[in-house]
Amino acid sequence: MKFVFLTALKTEAKALIKEYDLKKSKNNSFFNNNHFSLFITGMGKEQTLKNISHFLSFYKDLDETIAINIGIAGGNPKTTSLEDCYLINKIKNETNNDVFYPDVLIEHNWEERSLITTKKAIEVPSTSYPNIVDMEASHIYASLIKHLPSHRLVFLKIISDHMDIQDWKKIDVDHLITKNIPAIKKWLNKEEWKFLKQRRILSNDETKLIIKYFNRIRLTISQQHQLIEILENYKKRNNALPVLSKHFKYVPKLKADRDKIFQGLKNEFSS
């Protein structure tokens, strides 16, 4: 399983980069090291949407990735404690009233809270913000849910203030993140994450090889889909794919020849 941390600020990223020994990649704001990586989304709606779109353009392992938005956030003094980390179970976008519910499946030791994503930082606590406020979570969820399922979107928020901050520079962001890293690390080490991968019948290597064969005999897209389904069925029934190479040696020159090969493959592997 792979994990990508999404932070809004560089200062939020610093402790995670150090802990996981992440290296800067050629892609802007992206750091990685084997199974862990980190991407800095920027603050607020516009930056988040633009940067997440950039992230999706180069990140290739979405099928086996858990995205974790970690960051500091404001907390209602009645329901949150400073420096504590909370797992978010409901995200509301204050601007358009969209509401999202990330699946919470794996045991954890944090308390859970709901969160409201606001346009501006909230500097006065009120009943309108009963738990936690931030400026990115709903935009991250809305952008990523088109590419990742709900059970692979995680939101962890560390309370930096009680919506009463006067001087943002006085917040020791690095300390807040560093303090919570041991618990985060322990949680991500759980075996259960591997069950959340995208289910696949054909491995990546098998798919690549099959597509190479399909291209060689120039199957239509519809023919490719049909054969992939037939080969998936075959693999499930027999626990392995058939030997395919012999069927793709001859390169047909006419459509009719190609269709004949296709029909032959269909008949052979369907039964």
Add this chain to the structure above:
Amino acid sequence: MNFLPDFSHIYVESQSIDSDIAKQSFKRFPKAKIIEIEDYKKIFNKNGQDFQIQKLSTKLILAKKQPPFIYPATDIIQDSGFSNFYYCTPILNCIYNCEYCFLQGMYSSANIVVFTNTVEVKDAVKKQILERKYPDEPLLLSLSYNTDILALENILPLTKQWIDFANNTDDLFMEIRTKSGLTSSFNKLKPSKKILFAWTLSPNNIIQKYEHKTPLLERRIMSIQKIVDSGWPVRLSFDPILIYPNWKEDYKQMFERIKETISGDKIFDITIGVFRMSDDFYNRIKKTKPDSDLFYNNYDNSNNVKTVTKDQKAMVRDFALSQLDGYCNGDKINFWD
């Protein structure tokens, strides 16, 4: 494994939060996180769900049902000769996870929705009884088309409430389909001829391989024995009978065990069926690349229903009939066709 227990979270619509069912649920799961929601569809129908992954830790959703409250039954479920056959959906989804179940194709979520406005639903049933097409016959209401309501009885005792309702409502006959072993709630109830318990039975090999979280055969048989001996009508449902290497051996053992433990004379009737699923549901499930081998077989496509071949259907029918020969009156055996 350290997945959160089922019902670790209860999502409750604001308009249901003070309902009896919500109060019962909060009491039954005191450690559950209660999350208030506006509209259950925003969580139940949300994008990016995986039915089988959500089965690892199923959540409870409490909501107010909007009309329609009652539906005419489809061709896929057997009517067993009842002309006025309807179903209602007090609950969406099931605590069990049978690999051949259509629910995984019907809903994108595996979370369980319990509707809290039961009075409104019951009023709609009464209205439908008055408006039924064949007034000389009672209305048969299936309570468990989209769920196994009895399996939830030790969490929310809804079945008992529905039985009370049926007993106090003229011209209503109710069918409760189940695989559960929960019958203790009915020990104190007077048996009612208006309630038909339909127990689905399968060999243990099938239960262990395909009917996840359900009780083993012996537990189901014990429950049926108690219920039958008390005088409740019981339908035995062998549906679906699955075909695989040595299937006959497994089913033969099951039929023998049933014959030696449950008196055929006391059985209301028997239904038999094979694997079948609407094309839409089947294809939707197939797209999710399920682990179940049931979705990688070759099936016939008959009237937009994926099912086994005619020959296989005939083979199952002949086999089941031969096994049940002499067990009960042949007229009591119905085969889904």
